[in-house]
Amino acid sequence: MVTTMSSRVESLASSGILSIPKEYIRPKEELTSIGNIFEEEMKEEGPQLPTIDLKDIESEDKEVREKCREALKKAAMEWGVMHIVNHGISTELMDRVRVTGQAFFDQPVEEKEKYANDQASGKIQGYGSKLANNACGQLEWEDYFFHLAYPEDKRDLSIWPKTPTDYIPATSEYAKELRGLATKILSVLSLGLGLEEDRLEKEVGGIEELLLQMKINYYPKCPQPELALGVEAHTDVSALTFILHNMVPGLQLFYNDKWVTAKCVPNSIVMHIGDTIEILSNGKYKSILHRGLVNKERVRISWAVFCEPPKEKIILKPLSETTSEAEPPLFPPRTFSQHIEHKLFRRCQEALEKK
Numbered sequence: 516m517v518t519t520m521s522s523r524v525e526s527l528a529s530s531g532i533l534s535i536p537k538e539y540i541r542p543k544e545e546l547t548s549i550g551n552i553f554e555e556e557m558k559e560e561g562p563q564l565p566t567i568d569l570k571d572i573e574s575e576d577k578e579v580r581e582k583c584r585e586a587l588k589k590a591a592m593e594w595g596v597m598h599i600v601n602h603g604i605s606t607e608l609m610d611r612v613r614v615t616g617q618a619f620f621d622q623p624v625e626e627k628e629k630y631a632n633d634q635a636s637g638k639i640q641g642y643g644s645k646l647a648n649n650a651c652g653q654l655e656w657e658d659y660f661f662h663l664a665y666p667e668d669k670r671d672l673s674i675w676p677k678t679p680t681d682y683i684p685a686t687s688e689y690a691k692e693l694r695g696l697a698t699k700i701l702s703v704l705s706l707g708l709g710l711e712e713d714r715l716e717k718e719v720g721g722i723e724e725l726l727l728q729m730k731i732n733y734y735p736k737c738p739q740p741e742l743a744l745g746v747e748a749h750t751d752v753s754a755l756t757f758i759l760h761n762m763v764p765g766l767q768l769f770y771n772d773k774w775v776t777a778k779c780v781p782n783s784i785v786m787h788i789g790d791t792i793e794i795l796s797n798g799k800y801k802s803i804l805h806r807g808l809v810n811k812e813r814v815r816i817s818w819a820v821f822c823e824p825p826k827e828k829i830i831l832k833p834l835s836e837t838t839s840e841a842e843p844p845l846f847p848p849r850t851f852s853q854h855i856e857h858k859l860f861r862r863c864q865e866a867l868e869k870k
């Protein structure tokens with residue numbers, strides 16, 4: 516693959532530029548809402564996304580268990596995003612994932628280029644940066660590494676980072692743990708809709724077909740952070756998303772018509788309800804709009820694991836148990852890939868209308 520210096524945001528960031536190329540500058544309507552993320556994170560007023568303690572999710576004591584599950588259900592309905600703590604994944608393992616992912620990115624860009632993806636030829640796994648694909652040519656201030664992490668028989672370990680050597684063991688073990696956690700969460704969400712415990716798990720593909728995709732987001736320091744976004748406003752298409760980060764703030768959630776800055780909660784995992792569960796639940800569980808800010812002072816890294824249904828095998832639509840005459844289906848039937856296609860199409864339409 517031919518790569519120019521500026522194709523990686525990291526190279527651009529380290530080139531010493533004082534102002535960013537125009538492709539990274541957000542439209543003026545959006546600029547008014549972008550502030551200094553460190554100042555935003557310190558503010559104490561206003562709503563904050565819930566922190567859900569999962570310690571009692573499988574308690575023997577029915578009352579204790581119900582209280583925990585009710586809190587999770589409520590957060591999924593009101594916010595669709597939350598910090599989860601006591602999730603059962605050890606701090607040691609999360610640290611190994613962070614240390615090895617950061618060590619991979621600490622290598623020179625030339626080393627990482629050996630893992631470059633090639634979107635044009637359909638090779639979506641590997642090291643990459645967003646290509647200007649839409650009408651407006653808008654870019655985001657990040658590079659990333661993307662690969663399928665689970666089920667194990669669908670992985671292509673040959674494209675995973677070889678250095679550091681603990682990357683593959685740590686990331687494999689983490690994905691496996693998250694897969695178990697996803698089952699538990701999906702069962703609580705199923706019961707919360709009055710469904711059989713294993714229903715949502717089955718609806719998103721079950722153990723064979725639900726895919727866990729790892730995306731390490733690398734947000735370099737930005738000389739003009741108030742003009743750019745690391746990741747633009749979007750909802751996740753996944754069923755569930757689990758995010759770790761390096762304790763540098765950046766994530767914002769669009770809640771009650773305002774951008775709310777997520778605080779950094781040590782050892783928590785940020786969990787999103789994605790569009791897939793929103794559709795299956797007919798909007799009872801929310802897929803919240805969110806974005807990522809960047810800053811001048813510290814590199815931010817996040818590890819997002821998207822739990823996705825198979826692209827073509829399943830038609831996603833509101834489950835009949837979640838609809839009624841009073842609550843008609845809010846979403847038309849679409850495969851996961853049609854859903855992604857539809858969102859892209861809508862986005863392009865909007866971009867064209869703005870021109």
Ligand code: OGA
Nearest residue numbers: 732746751766807817819
């Ligand atoms: C994403 C995302 C936010 C973050 O990758 O979909 O929303 O905190 N990332 O990096």
Ligand code: NI
Nearest residue numbers: 749750751805
């Ligand atoms: Ni997201």
